[in-house]
Amino acid sequence: MELHFTRTNGPADEAIDRLMEIVGDIHRPEIVREMILAALKAGQEDDERADLKLMNTTLKEMRFTAKVFGPYREVRKVTVFGSARTAPAEPIYETAKIFGKKLSQAGYMVITGGGPGIMQAVNEGAGPEHSFGANIRLPFEQKSNPVLEGNPRNIMYKYFFNRKVAFLKQADAVALFPGGFGTLDEAMETLTLVQTGKRNPLPLVLVDAPGGTYWSRWVKFFENELLDQGYISPGDLNLFQCVDSVEQAVSAIDRFYHRYHSLRYAGGKLIIRLTSEIDSRRIDELSVKFHDVLTPNGRLRLSPPLAVEADEPEINHLPRLVVDFNRMDFGRLRELIDAINEP
DSSP states (O other): OOOOSSSOOTHHHHHHHHHHHHHOOOSSHHHHHHHHHHHHHHHHHOOOHHHHHHHHHHHHHHHHHHHHHGGGTTSOEEEEEOOTTOOTTSHHHHHHHHHHHHHHHTTOEEEEOSSSTHHHHHHHHHOGGGEEEEEEOOTTOOOOOTTTTTOTTEEEESOHHHHHHHHHHSOSEEEEOSOSHHHHHHHHHHHHHHHTTSSOOOOEEEEOOTTOOHHHHHHHHIIIIIITTTSSOGGGGGGOEEESSHHHHHHHHHHHTSSEEEEEEETTEEEEEESSOOOHHHHHHHHHHTGGGBOTTOOEEEEOOOGGGGGOGGGTTSOEEEEOBOSSOHHHHHHHHHHHTOO
């Protein structure tokens, strides 16, 4: 039987509907139905055990991730990357520990890779009750650090790509401490996703020890090679901020959410939700300053909630700024958010 995602499968559709009725309490049944069909189609189309195992494990890991993070949707979280080889005696370890503590005191939870080094330092500072771990099974086995060992919010992944999805999907901010290939991979992936609009804007802070040069040297490379060669645009350098103190790092994250709350797209429009009102004269100023990121004849305007936002009634009370955004200049979009956050 050839299966389709449209409702043209006759008895198969009826059987899937009946299965969901038997199980009960199925949320978003239209999506669950397509997931079941995708599994059935995969079983028909692919007889490679490795392919099916990959699909199976991926779905299981993604489901468990959603289950663990689900109860904490309303709490802002900061994903922190950094070297697993950083020793407790190193100054940057203490910096990371203080950073974790300051974040928890400010009401944030932290997400780390769950291992030693910078990850352990941040978890120590934040404490187990404010920590998530997204660990990875490696051939040489990276064990969970003592803070997260046995913690119900500590997840062990088989696949790096599922782990990366968790790091960035669940984050409201990302902080990067010095590290090796893995840290740089995570830095570049985060930048790429934000630069291309595949991840909504968020604070991205590159944290060095006082007087450190790890990230400043990377930024020089970005400027002297990537920017000068035209591989990136000047606005892309607005996607991150270099800091060399815990206070600067926490302040950069707090400032991003001073007025900005969240965003979503609908019907070609960008809807920016705000936590406080913004003066109409200020909107006029922003329209002029950021005209280059608007579609032809586009504009910025205040608006009540749009009909498409009916699925988020809990934030209906927030004021909105609707932007005819060109969906290209995400570095400039970050600048717009910074301008919105100005007092």
